[in-house]
Amino acid sequence: MLGPFLETLIGGLLTGVLYSLVALGFVLIFKASGVFNFAQGAMVLFAALTIARLSGEIDGKEVHLANFVVAAAILGVAVAFIGWYAWREYVARGAGPGERRKLQMLAAAGALVGGIAAYSYGKGAWPIWLAIAATAAIMGLLAYAIERLVLRHLVNQEGIILFMATLGIAYFLDGFGQTLWGSDIYKINLGLPKDPLFLFEGVFPGGLLVDPGELVAAAIAAGLVVVLAIFFQKTRVGRALRAVADDHAAAQSVGIPLNTIWLIVWTVSGLVALAAGLIWGAKLGVQFSISLIALKALPVLILGGFTSVPGAIVGGLIIGAGEKLSEVFLAPILVKQFDLAGGGIENWFAYMLALVFLLFRPQGLFGERIIERV
Amino acid sequence: MTTRMRSFNEVLLSVENISLSFGGVKALTDISFDIAKGEIRAIIGPNGAGKSSMLNCINGFYHPQQGAITYKGVRRSQMKPHEAAEQGIARTFQNIALFRGMSTLDNIMTGRNLRMKTGLFWQALHIGPAQREEIENRKVVERIIDFLEIQHIRKAPVGQLPYGLQKRVELGRALAAEPELLLLDEPMAGMNIEEKQDMCRFILDVNDEFGTTICLIEHDMGVVMDISDRVVVLDYGRKIGDGVPDEVRSNEAVVAAYLGVSH
Numbered sequence: 325m326l327g328p329f330l331e332t333l334i335g336g337l338l339t340g341v342l343y344s345l346v347a348l349g350f351v352l353i354f355k356a357s358g359v360f361n362f363a364q365g366a367m368v369l370f371a372a373l374t375i376a377r378l379s380g381e382i383d384g385k386e387v388h389l390a391n392f393v394v395a396a397a398i399l400g401v402a403v404a405f406i407g408w409y410a411w412r413e414y415v416a417r418g419a420g421p422g423e424r425r426k427l428q429m430l431a432a433a434g435a436l437v438g439g440i441a442a443y444s445y446g447k448g449a450w451p452i453w454l455a456i457a458a459t460a461a462i463m464g465l466l467a468y469a470i471e472r473l474v475l476r477h478l479v480n481q482e483g484i485i486l487f488m489a490t491l492g493i494a495y496f497l498d499g500f501g502q503t504l505w506g507s508d509i510y511k512i513n514l515g516l517p518k519d520p521l522f523l524f525e526g527v528f529p530g531g532l533l534v535d536p537g538e539l540v541a542a543a544i545a546a547g548l549v550v551v552l553a554i555f556f557q558k559t560r561v562g563r564a565l566r567a568v569a570d571d572h573a574a575a576q577s578v579g580i581p582l583n584t585i586w587l588i589v590w591t592v593s594g595l596v597a598l599a600a601g602l603i604w605g606a607k608l609g610v611q612f613s614i615s616l617i618a619l620k621a622l623p624v625l626i627l628g629g630f631t632s633v634p635g636a637i638v639g640g641l642i643i644g645a646g647e648k649l650s651e652v653f654l655a656p657i658l659v660k661q662f663d664l665a666g667g668g669i670e671n672w673f674a675y676m677l678a679l680v681f682l683l684f685r686p687q688g689l690f691g692e693r694i695i696e697r698v
Numbered sequence: 699m700t701t702r703m704r705s706f707n708e709v710l711l712s713v714e715n716i717s718l719s720f721g722g723v724k725a726l727t728d729i730s731f732d733i734a735k736g737e738i739r740a741i742i743g744p745n746g747a748g749k750s751s752m753l754n755c756i757n758g759f760y761h762p763q764q765g766a767i768t769y770k771g772v773r774r775s776q777m778k779p780h781e782a783a784e785q786g787i788a789r790t791f792q793n794i795a796l797f798r799g800m801s802t803l804d805n806i807m808t809g810r811n812l813r814m815k816t817g818l819f820w821q822a823l824h825i826g827p828a829q830r831e832e833i834e835n836r837k838v839v840e841r842i843i844d845f846l847e848i849q850h851i852r853k854a855p856v857g858q859l860p861y862g863l864q865k866r867v868e869l870g871r872a873l874a875a876e877p878e879l880l881l882l883d884e885p886m887a888g889m890n891i892e893e894k895q896d897m898c899r900f901i902l903d904v905n906d907e908f909g910t911t912i913c914l915i916e917h918d919m920g921v922v923m924d925i926s927d928r929v930v931v932l933d934y935g936r937k938i939g940d941g942v943p944d945e946v947r948s949n950e951a952v953v954a955a956y957l958g959v960s961h
Contacts, residue, residue, distance in 0.1 A: 559828060560814045567797045567808045574795035577757060578875060579783030579812040631799070 331532050332652045333645055338538035340644020341545045342607070345600035346617050347624040347636035348548065349593040354630050355556070356565040356589040357475075359486040366497035367594055369615040370466070371459055372601030373501045376510035376610045378455035401465075433461075452514060456602065463594030471587045479572065479582060498615055507612065512605035514540075541603040545637070548599060552592075553633045565589055569631075623678035629688025638689060647673040704927055706734035710879060710911050711756065716765035718751055718935075725751040726762065726935045733879070738905055738912045740922045742946075743932035744955060749915045750792055752932065753881050756913070757789050758782040769879075784812060788877035790868045792884045792915075798857035802867050805856055806842060809874025810835040842870050846900060862893040869900060873910075880904065882914040886921060894918065898925055923947065931955070 346368060353361040450458070474489050514537070521539075523532045556562040567575040568585045576582060604614055624643050628635025651670045658664045681688065712732035718725045726748045733739045741749045754760040756767060761776040768774075769785060777785075788809070797805050814831050843849055846866050851859060856867055865885060872880055885901065886894045902925060904910050916922045922929060923943040931939035931946060933955040939946050946952055 558832070560811060560832075563800070563804055563808050564811055566800060566804075567811075570797035570799055571795045573759065573779075574791065574797065575808075576759070576779035577783060577789050577791075577795075578809050578871060579780045580808075581778075581780040 327532065329649075329653075331534075332648050334532065334534055335538075336645035336648030337641050338535070338542055338644070339648065340641040341538075341542045342600065342603055342640075343617075343620055343624050343644055344637045344640025345545050345548070345596060345603065347621040347628065347640055348545075348552070348633065349596040349600065350621055350625055351628075351630065351633055351636045352552070352589055352593040352596065354569075354625075355633075356569050356585060357486070358483055358569050359490060360483075360630075361593070362487065362490040363494035363497060364593065364597060364621070365615040365617055365619070366494040366501075367463070367466070367597035368601040368604065368617065369610075369612065370497050370501045370601075371463055371594070371598040372512065372605040372610040372614055373505045373510065374459045374462055375452075375455045375598070375602060376512050376605055377505045378450045378458055379452045379512060452512075456598070459598055460595060463598055464591045467587055467590035467594050470590055471583060475586050475590075476583055494615070498612070502612075510605070510610040512602060512610060514602070514606045537606060541607070544599060544603065548596065549633060549637050556633060561585075561588065620674060623674040625688070626678040626681050627688055629690045632688065632690035635688055635690035643674045643677065646677060704737070706737045706927070708735040709733070710735040711767065711769045713752075713756070714766050714768065716752075716755055716762045716767070718748075718755060718760055718762040724935050726755070726932075729765070729932070729935075729937050731930045731937065731940055733911060733913055734928075735911055736905075736909055737927040738901070738914070738925055740926035740929045741913065741915045741932060742917075742919070742922055742929060746934075747932040748935040749932055750883055751935075753789065753883055753913070753915060756782070756879075757787050757881055783875065786875075786878035787881065788872035788875045788879075789881035790865070790872050790883060790885060792887065794861075794864045794868055796856045796864055796868055796871070798855070800856065801853050802843070802848060802856055802859075802870075803839065803852050805867055806839045806870045806874045807835065809871040810839060812875060813838075839874055842873050845873075845903075846870050847896075862889050862896075865889065865893075865897065866900070869897075873904065873908075876908075877910060880910050880912045882912065882916075884915050884917065886916060886918055894921060901925060 346364065349364045349367065350361060353359055353364070470493060474493065475486070478486055478489060519536070521534045521536050523534055556565065564575070564580045564585055565588070567578070567580060568582060572582060575585075600617075601610075601614065604610075604617065608614075620643070621640075624636060624639040626639075627642055628637070628639025647670045650673045655667070655669050658669075709732045712730075714730050716729045717727055729748075729752065741752055743749050751760060755762050758777045758779040758781060766773050766775045769787070797808060800808070814835055843852060846869065848863065848866055848870065851863060851867075856864060859867065869882070869885065872882075882901070886897050889897065898921060901912060901914070905912055914926070926943060928941060929939070929943055929946045930937060931949070931952045933951075938951040938955060939949040941949075
């Protein structure tokens with residue numbers, strides 16, 4: 325009995341890691357701007373689609389040449405943006421070491437695009453690392469566009485207005501991703517080992533069945549969490565992010581530029597979305613339903629607390645493990661004792677758990693409890 | 699009552715013909731005055747006189763429709779709040795604006811924001827230059843905490859502190875930036891006599907020891923007349939008086955604004 329239990333538990337925890345990754349993106353933006361970013365799921369889908377199309381496998385076929393032209397055009401626009409920004413800074417302040425570095429970065433970016441385009445024509449599909457790097461650049465550009473075109477104009481507005489803005493961004497990204505990359509189901513091939521591992525064969529008869537791909541995913545998530553936790557708690561920029569979340573005016577008064585902070589935080593959560601999209605895509609294939617994972621992150625956030633990085637992780641693990649265990653062990657009991665059909669527990673378990681938390685511990689496991697003075 | 703008589707000759711900031719309106723409401727009309735380097739300058743006036751609006755113009759939260767502000771010899775019609783901070787202007791707020799989720803220590807460390815320069819890369823890894831810088835700045839912050847006598851609440855989340863202490867932490871955050879010009883918006887509002895005396899002492903010490911120029915808004919006339927070198931009086935967005943405390947006290951328009959006029 326212990327063997328299957330542990331197997332289910334491990335499987336659940338590894339799925340939970342993926343929930344955690346999505347929830348992490350939410351937490352980052354919530355911490356730094358007090359906004360519930362509904363577009364996080366769409367960002368995961370967009371990142372996954374981009375990687376899938378650039379790395380080039382559609383139902384086993386290599387991608388058509390025209391797609392590279394599209395991709396190169398996108399990157400070209402990215403470089404043009406960077407160039408325009410560098411030029412503006414240059415004009416505004418006169419040349420200094422900072423400007424020189426920006427121009428050098430611009431040149432490097434141009435060289436990168438040229439290299440990538442040349443490589444594409446010669447080779448066909450992009451190797452996965454190149455696709456990931458290009459997607460990271462695109463997510464950064466996306467963050468810049470969101471800050472520039474949407475958030476900048478909504479400083480000091482109510483939270484609900486910012487939320488509605490992210491709702492708009494979410495539907496735009498869902499649609500735009502399909503306009504750009506099509507709506508087929510794609511695969512991402514990370515080249516991870518596919519053969520299942522059998523652990524502890526000495527202890528349990530037949531050992532424990534574990535998917536090595538999921539182990540890698542868990543390692544990536546753990547690494548991200550450690551870096552982000554330190555970043556938020558111990559560094560100047562981390563403190564600035566928390567400061568902006570607490571009070572816009574006070575943050576500005578100590579010299580924190582809101583626009584830069586928002587750009588940083590959306591870029592970071594874009595990169596977290598990329599990691600999540602990569603792993604989900606490799607595991608289940610890239611399809612529209614990925615953007616609905618966002619909804620699974622909601623109970624995770626309620627469990628862990630909207631402002632806690634460790635909370636997102638622990639919440640994800642609890643939900644992941646909880647729903648698998650309930651499906652495997654609770655369902656048969658319901659079937660046997662109450663003569664129910666017993667299916668679908670996986671779908672509602674997380675939300676019921678979240679509801680219980682809302683009743684008894686609304687700030688979540690790790691959330692800040694704000695005591696208001698009246 | 700003793701009035702301090704000190705003389706200053708270098709102008710740090712001058713406000714020239716500032717007018718500010720929100721929609722049809724005129725908050726400030728044609729205000730001009732200057733702040734000398736090293737002085738304590740008070741802005742007083744009845745409620746709604748435009749005192750806070752004036753501070754908000756100086757530190758860039760509001761952009762006046764007319765007029766300009768010259769600071770350290772550079773004349774501007776507007777600037778952004780973080781630019782003002784970069785130029786050495788720090789401030790506190792009328793309704794305390796602390797980062798409620800953070801500890802006293804972290805709040806004051808945030809004030810060091812502009813004094814810390816290591817790049818994002820080192821910070822993400824939290825090693826090398828980023829860590830050294832963190833330690834150096836932490837020392838400065840500990841000195842400020844000693845100065846303001848708030849050692850006992852270093853790790854406490856500020857949201858739960860009593861009002862008087864929150865005001866003190868907010869002053870600490872502003873001091874952490876080592877400002878040249880410190881703007882204090884009602885630093886003693888809602889305090890008891892003992893807390894007011896402490897706050898007066900800190901303000902005078904900051905001015906004496908660090909040579910920081912201070913511009914403050916305050917309602918307690920006793921305090922204002924005691925600690926400030928010069929006083930500007932606003933009423934309905936217009937300047938009705940300007941000078942050393944004794945002059946202002948005997949100014950008829952000022953007395954009328956405060957006590958009402960008999961018709």
